[in-house]
Amino acid sequence: MIAKLKSLLIALVLISCLQVSAHEYRDLLQKTTTVQELKNLLLPVSQWNKIPAYNNRAAWNQLSGKYKAQLIAAGEKQLSYEWKVVKATDYLEYEWTGSRVAMEKPFT
Numbered sequence: 001m002i003a004k005l006k007s008l009l010i011a012l013v014l015i016s017c018l019q020v021s022a023h024e025y026r027d028l029l030q031k032t033t034t035v036q037e038l039k040n041l042l043l044p045v046s047q048w049n050k051i052p053a054y055n056n057r058a059a060w061n062q063l064s065g066k067y068k069a070q071l072i073a074a075g076e077k078q079l080s081y082e083w084k085v086v087k088a089t090d091y092l093e094y095e096w097t098g099s100r101v102a103m104e105k106p107f108t
Contacts, residue, residue, distance in 0.1 A: 033041075052059035064071055084106040093102040 052063075061068070086103050086106055090102040090105070094100060
């Protein structure tokens with residue numbers, strides 16, 4: 001019985017060694033193009049970044065169009081909203097006591 005276990009263990013070790021050595025590291029994507037070809041293919045930021053500059057207020061004012069006043073009013077209604085968060089002290093209390101009550105308080 002022990003001889004069979006030893007031979008099985010040796011066989012498993014040999015099989016695992018064969019599988020590890022069978023892996024071939026291939027840089028398939030790196031071999032398909034060069035750095036210079038990539039630089040030629042990629043667009044510069046100025047061509048794909050269509051966000052207006054911060055100081056271009058006319059463009060930003062046009063962004064929301066006729067809904068600008070409605071969006072501002074809806075946002076102003078939410079200024080007093082209190083975000084429900086689990087504080088770091090709540091995490092510490094949970095760590096110390098194991099009680100999840102502190103973690104659940106903000107959401108009840």
